[in-house]
Amino acid sequence: xxxxxxxxxxxxxxxxxxxxxxxxxxxxxxxxxxxxxxxxxxxxxxxxxxxxxxxxxxxxxxxxxxxxxxxxxxxxxxxxxxxxxxxxxxxxxxxxxxxxxxxxxxxxxxxxxxxxxxxxxxxxxxxxxxxxxxxxxxxxxxxxxxxxxxxxxxxxxxxxxxxxxxxxxxxxxxxxxxxxxxxxxxxxxxxxxxxxxxxxxxxxxxxxxxxxxxxxxxxxxxxxxxxxxxxxxxxxxxxxxxxxxxxxxxxxxxxxxxxxxxxxxxxxxxxxxxxxxxxxxxxxxxxxxxxxxxxxxxxxxxxxxxxxxxxxxxxxxxxxxxxxxxxxxxxxxxxx
Amino acid sequence: xxxxxxxxxxxxxxxxxxxxxxxxxxxxxxxxxxxxxxxxxxxxxxxxxxxxxxxxxxxxxxxxxxxxxxxxxxxxxxxxxxxxxxxxxxxxxxxxxxxxxxxxxxxxxxxxxxxxxxxxxxxxxxxxxxxxxxxxxxxxxxxxxxxxxxxxxxxxxxxxxxxxxxxxxxxxxxxxxxxxxxxxxxxxxxxxxxxxxxxxxxxxxxxxxxxxxxxxxxxxxxxxxxxxxxxxxxxxxxxxxxxxxxxxxxxxxxxxxxxxxxxxxxxxxxxxxxxxxxxxxxxxxxxxxxxxxxxxxxxxxxxxxxxxxxxxxxxxxxxxxxxxxxxxxxxxxxxx
Numbered sequence: 171x172x173x174x175x176x177x178x179x180x181x182x183x184x185x186x187x188x189x190x191x192x193x194x195x196x197x198x199x200x201x202x203x204x205x206x207x208x209x210x211x212x213x214x215x216x217x218x219x220x221x222x223x224x225x226x227x228x229x230x231x232x233x234x235x236x237x238x239x240x241x242x243x244x245x246x247x248x249x250x251x252x253x254x255x256x257x258x259x260x261x262x263x264x265x266x267x268x269x270x271x272x273x274x275x276x277x278x279x280x281x282x283x284x285x286x287x288x289x290x291x292x293x294x295x296x297x298x299x300x301x302x303x304x305x306x307x308x309x310x311x312x313x314x315x316x317x318x319x320x321x322x323x324x325x326x327x328x329x330x331x332x333x334x335x336x337x338x339x340x341x342x343x344x345x346x347x348x349x350x351x352x353x354x355x356x357x358x359x360x361x362x363x364x365x366x367x368x369x370x371x372x373x374x375x376x377x378x379x380x381x382x383x384x385x386x387x388x389x390x391x392x393x394x395x396x397x398x399x400x401x402x403x404x405x406x407x408x409x410x411x412x413x414x415x416x417x418x419x420x421x422x423x424x425x426x427x428x429x430x431x432x433x434x435x436x437x438x439x440x441x442x443x444x445x446x447x448x449x450x451x452x453x454x455x456x457x458x459x460x461x462x463x464x465x466x467x468x469x470x471x472x473x474x475x476x477x478x479x480x481x482x483x484x485x486x487x488x489x490x491x492x493x494x495x496x497x498x499x500x501x502x503x504x505x506x
Numbered sequence: 507x508x509x510x511x512x513x514x515x516x517x518x519x520x521x522x523x524x525x526x527x528x529x530x531x532x533x534x535x536x537x538x539x540x541x542x543x544x545x546x547x548x549x550x551x552x553x554x555x556x557x558x559x560x561x562x563x564x565x566x567x568x569x570x571x572x573x574x575x576x577x578x579x580x581x582x583x584x585x586x587x588x589x590x591x592x593x594x595x596x597x598x599x600x601x602x603x604x605x606x607x608x609x610x611x612x613x614x615x616x617x618x619x620x621x622x623x624x625x626x627x628x629x630x631x632x633x634x635x636x637x638x639x640x641x642x643x644x645x646x647x648x649x650x651x652x653x654x655x656x657x658x659x660x661x662x663x664x665x666x667x668x669x670x671x672x673x674x675x676x677x678x679x680x681x682x683x684x685x686x687x688x689x690x691x692x693x694x695x696x697x698x699x700x701x702x703x704x705x706x707x708x709x710x711x712x713x714x715x716x717x718x719x720x721x722x723x724x725x726x727x728x729x730x731x732x733x734x735x736x737x738x739x740x741x742x743x744x745x746x747x748x749x750x751x752x753x754x755x756x757x758x759x760x761x762x763x764x765x766x767x768x769x770x771x772x773x774x775x776x777x778x779x780x781x782x783x784x785x786x787x788x789x790x791x792x793x794x795x796x797x798x799x800x801x802x803x804x805x806x807x808x809x810x811x812x813x814x815x816x817x818x819x820x821x822x823x824x825x826x827x828x829x830x831x832x833x834x835x836x837x838x839x840x841x842x
């Protein structure tokens with residue numbers, strides 16, 4: 171976030187940080203905006219793995235899978251998770267055999283979990299497996315788990331601690347959240363490819379996608395080294411707020427913010443990323459907040475319903491980053 | 507196989523030994539013939555696990571699964587293996603991700619493999635898992651893996667040794683078989699419930715189903731203790747020949763017998779089980795063989811196309827066992 175970086179948007183790399191659905195939408199917009207061809211690997215997407223869990227003896231990586239399916243064009247648009255053209259015969263048969271069934275795995279989706287689990291057990295890293303699967307499904311961006319080590323998001327509730335997917339799916343976000351922690355984060359090594367991308371002098375922007383700050387982005391920032399790398403990079407760090415008109419677009423973001431005693435506003439998001447963000451992108455519905463924010467703010471439509479919406483937001487975010495970087499360079503030149 | 511046993515067909519237990527498809531058909535016929543109600547556990551079926559293998563990180567038990575699906579009425583009658591009303595979306599997605607696909611697993615079938623693997627990894631025995639799944643799918647007979655320890659059937663070919671499923675499915679039984687061995691058999695413990703059933707004075711018959719003697723029954727007999735228990739039981743041991751008119755009904759039995767230098771006849775089957783069988787059931791097409799066989803022989807239709815065929819063969823086999831046992835008891839009384 172130091173001003174005066176040398177990166178150029180045209181040739182420089184972009185790193186996006188994201189969780190599941192909302193983040194994946196902007197990641198897809200960024201991939202489209204940054205184009206294909208020789209520059210195809212310009213986008214690196216660091217994905218939260220704090221939601222990963224073991225289920226039926228399989229390793230499930232909900233956010234990575236959502237990003238993979240979204241960028242591969244395999245995601246189900248109506249349901250909002252999993253694969254399109256899905257069937258559920260595995261799950262039906264599993265119930266007959268007395269197996270656990272609180273987390274639904276579609277028949278096609280299951281292939282990803284079985285194959286990933288097999289390759290992990292054979293000693294391959296999650297990064298290597300995801301990279302191979304991304305290539306096979308035609309994804310141009312680099313898909314990077316935040317870490318190859320286990321980090322597990324734990325939600326504290328009045329009735330005790332819950333692993334994230336138990337809170338999110340099994341208990342349908344009903345329990346009150348009194349705290350969030352990331353087990354294993356202190357001992358986790360950041361993804362080396364992510365650290366390399368963040369240290370690249372050609373890095374032109376870091377985009378924090380409109381994912382849940384507490385459940386999707388904080389786990390990434392909890393992995394030692396990543397926060398510092400974001401603070402050190404010359405590229406502007408742009409946060410896209412997940413708040414639209416005082417509400418979260420999807421998921422438990424607003425509910426959790428209220429339970430943690432936080433106002434559901436752009437100000438809260440800005441405060442959460444203080445010392446890290448160089449600019450904030452907020453929705454038109456919250457345009458009035460812009461005047462009260464201490465950091466540079468860009469107002470645009472952040473709701474992404476269509477593919478055009480995703481592309482429009484990606485372009486706006488990249489333009490905003492460009493403006494901030496050029497301003498930083500001008501300041502650096504005038505100070506020299 | 508000692509004459510003079512005290513077992514009564516009405517109340518006594520029946521043990522069946524079997525492999526996959528052909529054996530499972532007679533096992534179903536036996537379950538129907540022995541009826542339901544308080545006597546429902548009269549039938550214990552010892553199933554070959556020499557074909558078991560690891561695939562996609564999952565433990566697959568082809569013969570156990572065929573018997574389970576057949577007795578539960580879930581099997582596909584047209585295809586001859588796997589579940590009825592099956593879909594194949596998992597396999598299609600797995601191929602897209604670069605996974606192994608030489609052994610097809612249906613979406614419904616997969617539930618059995620995933621759940622069994624999870625429970626095995628949690629420390630449960632195969633016997634306990636299969637028993638629970640059999641109950642859940644409405645099976646009245648006791649389904650018993652021959653052993654809870656790994657025994658792996660290895661097929662010797664001119665090009666080297668092949669695990670059974672590689673020979674059977676991957677290489678479609680094309681290689682010439684020069685020998686068959688059962689890795690791990692010497693160190694395997696027989697299923698305790700099977701040993702208990704075989705030692706039961708109330709045991710009224712042991713039925714060797716019309717499965718491949720070399721690939722499906724021999725692995726069971728290779729587990730230390732089982733052959734001796736069959737030799738010691740007072741109940742008659744009845745072998746149902748898998749040969750019909752000098753040919754095998756299904757699978758590579760005839761091909762393997764020829765490659766091993768054996769004639770595809772009832773005589774060869776009788777010789778294979780010499781010292782173990784008290785009676786042989788052969789098909790009408792081989793009726794002429796009866797006169798040349800040294801042991802008691804019953805001729806009947808052994809082809810099982812319909813459910814009525816299965817029941818008819820089961821009744822014939824049980825009646826034949828009854829006759830042999832009564833003759834043995836008469837001999838024992840006259841010797842006393």
